[in-house]
Amino acid sequence: MNGPTQVKVKWDDDGIRIDRWFKNHYPQLSFGALQKMLRKGQVRVDGGRVQASHRIEAGQMIRVPPMPDPSDAPKPRAMSRADARERLAEMTLYEDAGVMVLNKPFGLAVQGGAKTTDHIDALLEAVSPDDARIRLVHRLDRDTGGLLVTAKTRKAAQWLTEAFRGRTIEKEYWALVKGVPQPLEGRIDAKLEKAGPKGQEKARPSDDGQKAITDYQVIEMAAQKASFVALRPITGRTHQLRAHMALIGTPIVGDGKYGGSDAKVDGLPQKMHLFCRRLVIPRPGNRPLVLEAPLHGHMKETWKLFNFDERAKPEWPEDL
Structure with a gap:
């Protein structure tokens, strides 16, 4: 390659990080070399500077500077x-x-x-x-x-x-939270922004952040110790559910990043108790695809411990 080129992002690469895109298409380029190119503005998306974590979209144009020889690419052991x-x-x-x-x-x-x-x-x-x-x-x-x-x-x-x-997919998560949210059913409407040192970024409330909305309802309680909560994210911000539940004082059990020591419950594994339970996906010219995943791992064990209903069917009010 004699000079920089413009490469159009294909549908197959829609939504992935820019560093992942380079790893897929130019494996001979080390991460350190890519970081240097990004800092210098040699790599651009639609003419603008981006960071390694930037997610690209189909149809965007990526400025690709001259690349090292492909023969220099590392040769990892292929997965069977x-x-x-x-x-x-x-x-x-x-x-x-x-x-x-x-x-x-x-x-x-x-x-x-x-x-x-x-x-x-x-x-x-x-x-x-x-x-x-x-x-x-x-x-x-x-x-x-x-x-x-x-x-x-x-x-x-x-x-x-x-x-x-486009947010046309209905999403429902199940979580175990510390304590009991008050009221027992509601909507959290709090903008979020990503902040913090590189590699340790967190979503935090901010008037300058992106719109973030989560509906929640308490399904069952283990006294005042913990609650089985169904969550319906209306928007899809990074760590939205985790940040919102911590914001109202009932962090997800096992989520040390957002709940710290308050996310611990005695007798339970200190692992994240958050599970994508149900999706309803519209299909062009066909009936919606309705999917439900059975609990597994430590969450299944926790549900057994508290005798929570694994067949619970939350009903979401239309006017919440």
Whole structure:
């Protein structure tokens, strides 16, 4: 490559971080070298400077400076397709020609990083056919379990991405929180902004932040010690549910980042008690896809301990 070029973002790459995009398309470029290019403004998106964490959108133009020789790319050990297929099969709740829905385990990252090589995206890459990349269309935190949707075709990726971005997908999470929210049902409308040192950013309330709305209702209580709460995110900000529950004084159990010591309950594992339980996905020319994931791992054990109803069906008021 003799000089910088402009590369258009494809649908297959919609929503991923810019550093992940470079890793996928230019594996010979080290993360440190990319960071230097970003600092100097040599890499731009639609003419503007961005950081490594910036998420790109289909149709945007990325300015790509001259790249090192591809022969310099590291050659990591390839994941076995058979092993990846077996692991994904254990997680798969639903699959058709265009969509595959997983019940993600707690503690498994969705995407990789500098020190993370075992993640959902690597499994998808290992089992993807040569002519079609199975791709993520939304994300969950590493320590959150539950429903995770992937697209098997470009057409499916397009309408799913638009549905998540356009907030036409109904989402319901289950959580165990410390204490009992008051009132027992309500709406949290508090703008959030990302702040803090690199690698330790947190979502915090701010009048200058992005609009963030969460509906909640208490389903069951363990005295005043903890509560089984259903959460309905109306918007989709990073760490929104975690930040909002901490804001009203009932942090999610196990969420030390937002709840600190207040997120601990004696006798329970100090692991995140947050689970994507239900999704209702509109489908073009077809009935909506209604998905529910059964609890597993430490949350299932906690629900058994408190005798909470794993078949609970929260009803959300239209005028809340």
